[in-house]
Amino acid sequence: MxxxxxxxxxxxxxxxxxxMVEVEPRWLLSDVLRHQLGLTGTHVGCEQGVCGACTVLIDGQPQRSCLLFAVQADGAEIKTIEGFSSNDSLTDVQQAFQDRHALQCGYCTPAMVVTTEALLERNPNPTEDEIREALSGNLCRCTGYQFIVEAVKDAAERRRRG
Amino acid sequence: MKPVAFAYERPTVLTDALRLLAEDGDAKVIAGGQSLIPMMNFRLSRPAKLVDINQVKELSYIRKTDAGVALGALVRHQELHEDPLVRELLPVLADAAGEVGHWAIRTRGTLGGSLTHADPASELPAAMVALRAELELQSVDGTRTVPAEEFYLGLLTTDIQPGELLTAVHIPVSSAKSYGFAEFARRPGDFALAGAFVALAENGAAEVTWFGVSGGPERRELDLPADDTARRQRLAEVAQELDPLSEPEYRRQLAVEVAEAAYQNARGRRA
Structure with a gap:
């Protein structure tokens, strides 16, 4: 032992x-991001992979940071919400979320935005079904999702127009 | 909650992984961890040692073989869902893989993990039974292969022995059968309440392999009449043999519905 x-x-x-960080093998990536690195935009909800609030990109793919030990992410490229937004302005996706009232409490929002970024990277012109499928792993208890789907459509359109 | 402390090993080659498993009978394999880590987070599982096989890259492949397709144990569900070779040769498997959890789960979860965890509601164990896959198990003592149907022994129980690692599956491909798949879940990405694979042979013989309706995959060979009413009746008769873990009457009704949908899916694929 x-x-x-x-x-x-x-x-x-x-x-x-x-x-460079020192971690116990049992520490979850979500906790290390928040507590060791101070990146508190990655939220922790259920710790069982259901709510999606802790979603980050690992080597470009959306993954649950609560279902990954930090030691397993050694050497991987990780992107959190802080990697998309700057301090003084909103990204186009964030702006679309604000314009479309796609958030209330905001707890799910960072991971919604991260997942949306991954979706638009792969698929710049997603259908409504594709948006709903991509975001089906991110729970929101406030909005009823409709405005989130509209925000993602809106962001996709803005990005295509450039 | 948080996991209890454990020792951690991260081999990069298969021989090291097998040696680590042989040395310590309490060691548990972690691949994608999408079932194991939730259980560890809730301290339902407290392995003393984890052997992380994510860096054993030789287990990550999708290959065409003489008889069909070989899949390494580290293939992620999303890869299985999107891979062009799988889509061409085993479209029903690509479809089913797309129903495993959510996108962020599929990018991490592995074929080997799903097959050995053997959750009764999971798609891939039933897919292997329906497709007559052979599972390849390796240990320091050698390699053995087991037909998927013999691998599943009941609720969360498989034939894998201490020190063994599921390294690959071999799936035969034949144009003589067409396959269909359907499942019912309350929300997309949830574990299915019932699901089915249907195989239709050119001579009219049919097989249904259910999941989520008992402790493990349930394969039945049966005749499926072309007449809609007669076919549903036949499915309802066979569904009576199933022993659901809960809500038996409801689950058996669902079993008929998903088998019928899978039958239509298989017919559509043949056309």
Missing amino acids: STVSQLQSITLHVNGQSY
């Missing part, structure tokens, strides 16, 4: 920056 809970040194590449 001597090796249990020993700290391990890993390198996390997050939003274009590299961080």
Whole structure:
């Protein structure tokens, strides 16, 4: 049991920056992002992969940061909501969410935006069904989803117009 | 909650992974972790050691073989869903893989993990039974292959032995059968309440493989009449043999509905 809970040194590449951190193997990536790196835009809801609030991009793919140990992300390219937005302005997706009233409490919003970014990267012109399928893993308890779907359509259209 | 502490090993080659599993009978394999980590987060599972096989890249492949298709255990559900070779040769498997969880689960979860976890409501174990896949199991002592149907022994129980790792599946491909798939879940991405694969042979013989309606995949060979009423009646008779874990009457009704939908799907694919 001597090796249990020993700290391990890993390198996390997050939003274009590299961080050397010491982690216990049992620490979830979501917690390390929030507590070690201070990137609190990644939210933690259910810790069982259902709510989607902790979704980040790992090597370009949306994944649950609560269903990944930080030690497993050693060397991977991680992108969180902070990697998309700057401090002083909204991204086109965020602007569309605001314009379409696609959030109320905002708890699910960062992961909604991250998942939307991944969708639009793969599919710049998604149908409503494709939007709903892509976001089906992100729960929102406020909006009823309709405005979120409209916001994603809106963002896609703005991006296509350039 | 958070997982209890565990020792962690991350081999990069298969021989090291098998050696680690042989050395420590309490070691548990982690691949995608999309079923294991939720259980660890809730401390329902407390492995003393995890052997992480994500870096064993030799287990990540999709290949055409003489008999069909070989899939490495580390193939992610989303890869299975999108892969052109799988779409061409085993379209029913590509479709079913797209129904596993949500996008962010499918990009991480693995074929081997799903097959060995053996959740009764999961699509892929039933797909392997329906497609007559052979599962390849390796340990330091060697390799053995087991037909999928013999691998599943009941609720969350498989034939995998201590020290063994599921390394690949081999799926025969034949144009003599057409396959269909359907499932019913309350919300997209939820575990299915019932699902079915249907195989139709050119000579009219049919097979239904259900999931979510008992402790594991349930394959039945039966005649499926072309007449709609007679066919549903036949499916309802066979569904009476199923032993659902809960709400038996409702689940058996769903079993008929999904089998009928899968039958129509298989017919459409043949056309």
